[in-house]
Amino acid sequence: MTTTGVPQPSLPSRRSHVPAFEVMRITDEIARRRAAGHNVVSLCAGEPGAMPAPGTLKAAGYTGPLGTTPLREAIAGHYRAWHGVEVDPGTVAVTTGSSGAFQLVFLTLFDPGDRVALASPGYPAYRNILTALGVEVVEIPTGPETRYQPTPELLDAVVASGGPLAGLIIASPANPTGTMLSRAELQALVTWCDAQGTRLISDEIYHGITFPGAGDPDPRGVSARELSREAIVINSFSKYWGMTGWRLGWALLPESLVPAFEALASNFALSPPAPAQELALQAFAPETYAKRDAIVDDFARARTLILEAAPSLNWGQAAPSDGAFYYYSELGEAQLEQYGDSVKYAQALLEGADVAVVPGVDFDPVAGHRAVRLSYAAGERAVTEALERILKFQG
Numbered sequence: 001m002t003t004t005g006v007p008q009p010s011l012p013s014r015r016s017h018v019p020a021f022e023v024m025r026i027t028d029e030i031a032r033r034r035a036a037g038h039n040v041v042s043l044c045a046g047e048p049g050a051m052p053a054p055g056t057l058k059a060a061g062y063t064g065p066l067g068t069t070p071l072r073e074a075i076a077g078h079y080r081a082w083h084g085v086e087v088d089p090g091t092v093a094v095t096t097g098s099s100g101a102f103q104l105v106f107l108t109l110f111d112p113g114d115r116v117a118l119a120s121p122g123y124p125a126y127r128n129i130l131t132a133l134g135v136e137v138v139e140i141p142t143g144p145e146t147r148y149q150p151t152p153e154l155l156d157a158v159v160a161s162g163g164p165l166a167g168l169i170i171a172s173p174a175n176p177t178g179t180m181l182s183r184a185e186l187q188a189l190v191t192w193c194d195a196q197g198t199r200l201i202s203d204e205i206y207h208g209i210t211f212p213g214a215g216d217p218d219p220r221g222v223s224a225r226e227l228s229r230e231a232i233v234i235n236s237f238s239k240y241w242g243m244t245g246w247r248l249g250w251a252l253l254p255e256s257l258v259p260a261f262e263a264l265a266s267n268f269a270l271s272p273p274a275p276a277q278e279l280a281l282q283a284f285a286p287e288t289y290a291k292r293d294a295i296v297d298d299f300a301r302a303r304t305l306i307l308e309a310a311p312s313l314n315w316g317q318a319a320p321s322d323g324a325f326y327y328y329s330e331l332g333e334a335q336l337e338q339y340g341d342s343v344k345y346a347q348a349l350l351e352g353a354d355v356a357v358v359p360g361v362d363f364d365p366v367a368g369h370r371a372v373r374l375s376y377a378a379g380e381r382a383v384t385e386a387l388e389r390i391l392k393f394q395g
C-alpha cells in the first residue's frame with residue numbers, strides 16, 4: 001500500500017533474489033565488442049562446436065511430458081552402450097536442457113527448508129535454483145586435498161554441525177574444476193547417501209568429454225546409475241553433442257518418482273521441444289559418436305597446450321582438468337597484487353587483450369575472487385591465440 005492508498009503490485013519475490021550467471025553477462029559483452037570490430041578470443045563459455053541441423057526436421061506439436069518413446073528408448077540404449085546397464089525407458093524423462101531437469105528434480109524431491117549439499121567451487125545454477133525454491137544450500141568447501149569433490153568425511157562433518165541432508169548434488173567431470181570421481185569414490189558417496197537417507201543427484205553432463213589414460217576401465221566416466229537405482233542421473237545433449245541451443249537434456253529417475261515428476265513436468269513445461277527431440281535421435285548413430293569423439297580429440301590438444309603453458313603463466317594452484325573443457329586456477333600473487341582480484345583481472349584482460357575468461361566468483365562466492373576459469377571448448381587454435389595474448393598482456 002502506498003501513501004495514496006492505491007494498492008501496488010508487489011516487488012520481486014524474496015526467492016527471486018539470486019545472482020545472475022556471470023558467464024552469460026560476459027557472453028553479452030563479447031558480442032558487443034565483436035559488433036564494435038574487436039577480434040575477441042573467448043575462453044568464456046562452455047559451448048562446444050555445434051552439431052549441424054539437417055533441413056529435414058518436420059514441424060511438430062507437443063509430445064508427451066517425458067518426451068517421445070523413440071528418444072527415451074534411444075537414451076536407454078546409450079546407457080547399455082557406454083555403461084553396460086539396463087535402463088527402463090519408462091524411467092527416462094526428457095527435459096528442456098539439463099537445466100529443466102534440475103528444476104523438476106528439485107521440485108520433485110525437496111520441500112522448502114530441506115538441506116541440500118554441494119561442493120564449492122561448483123556450478124552456480126544448482127545453488128541459485130535451490131535458493132529460489134526455498135531449499136537450504138549447504139556448501140562444502142573443497143580443495144586439492146579431495147580433488148575438489150565431496151567425500152564421506154566432509155559429509156559427516158556437515159551433518160554433525162548442521163543436521164541431516166535431504167540431498168547431495170555431485171558432478172563428474174565437474175564445472176569449473178573438471179575433476180572426476182573414480183568408481184571407488186563414487187561408490188563411497190552412494191553408500192554414504194544410502195545409509196543416511198540422502199538423495200544423490202549426479203550431474204553427468206560432461207560424460208564423454210574425458211581424457212582417459214591407456215587402460216582406464218571407465219573412459220567415459222562412471223554413471224551413478226551403474227551403482228544405484230535410487231540415485232538420480234542428469235545429463236544433456238548440450239556438451240558432448242554440442243546441442244546447447246536446442247535445449248534438450250534428460251533425467252534417469254527411480255521408478256517410484258516417475259509419477260510425481262511427470263505431473264510436475266506436464267504443468268511446468270508441457271513437453272520438451274519436439275524438433276530438438278527429432279534431431280537428438282541422430283545423436284546415438286555410430287557416425288555421430290565418431291564425429292563427437294573427433295571434437296573431444298581437439299579439446300584434448302587444447303588441454304595439453306594449456307597444461308604445458310601453465311608454468312609460464314605464473315598463476316597459483318590449479319585443479320586437475322580430468323574432463324569437461326575447463327581449466328580452473330588461482331591467479332598468481334603478482335596478478336592479484338596488480339589487479340586486486342580475478343574480476344578486475346578478467347575485465348582488464350578483455351579490455352587490454354580481447355581475451356575473455358571467467359572470474360571464479362560465480363563458482364565460489366568465498367574464494368573465487370582469486371581464481372579464473374578458462375574454457376578450452378573453442379579448440380586448439382583459439383587456445384593458442386589466447387595463450388599468446390595472455391602471456392604478452394602479463395608481460
Ligand SMILES: Cc1ncc(COP(=O)(O)O)c(C=O)c1O
Binds near residue numbers: 098171175237238
Ligand atoms: C555442470 C553443468 N550442469 C548443467 C549445465 C546446464 O546445461 P544445459 O541446460 O544446456 O543442459 C551446465 C552448463 O554449462 C553445466 O556446466
